[in-house]
Amino acid sequence: MVASRRDASDALHCSLDLGSSPEAAFAFICEVEKWPLWLSFLRSARRIDLDPIPFGEGCEVAVRGAIPGDAEEYYEVERFIDGHMVSFVGLYSTRRRIDFRIERKSQSAKLVVRLDYPAYGGALGAFIDRITARRRLASALDVSLEHFRGLVEFRDRTQDRELVDF
DSSP states (O other), X not given: OOEEEEOTTOOEEEEEEESSOHHHHHHHHTOGGGXXXXXXXXXXXXXXXXXXXXXXXXXXXXXXXXXXXXXXXXXXXXXXXXXXXXXXXXXXXXXXXXXXXXXEETTEXXXXXXXXXXXXXXXXXXXXXXXXXHHHHHHHHHHHHHHHHHHXXXXXXXXXXXXXXX
């Protein structure tokens, strides 16, 4: 079951228990080009680094939302703890954040996602955003985490002997 909540900054938080290894889950998060497979509110995601450096702190990512006409948004990896956490901050607005965290639970894992973006237009704009866009985004994030769980658990199990034929 996906657990969603909002904090004082009005960021969206979702968490989900996974039946896969923490290493497999974190490796799948680091495959930026595959984000649109499970993040339903994204149409595309790609790394924009000029040098082919390993994924980690300082890497740059471009994402495009699923809404037609949305411009690409650019993010940089601000914090990277291998196997545990990757935190993206907007290149042009530090108030835009995407955080992924994997918590180890013996042989399984828990995925925690935090999305934060500014709502412009003062109190009225924030209110309208809360009752429209953020609700849709929270719902899409819940569904996306379920997709992530299905993909990473299946991918992790295909390493097992009994599913080699699939």
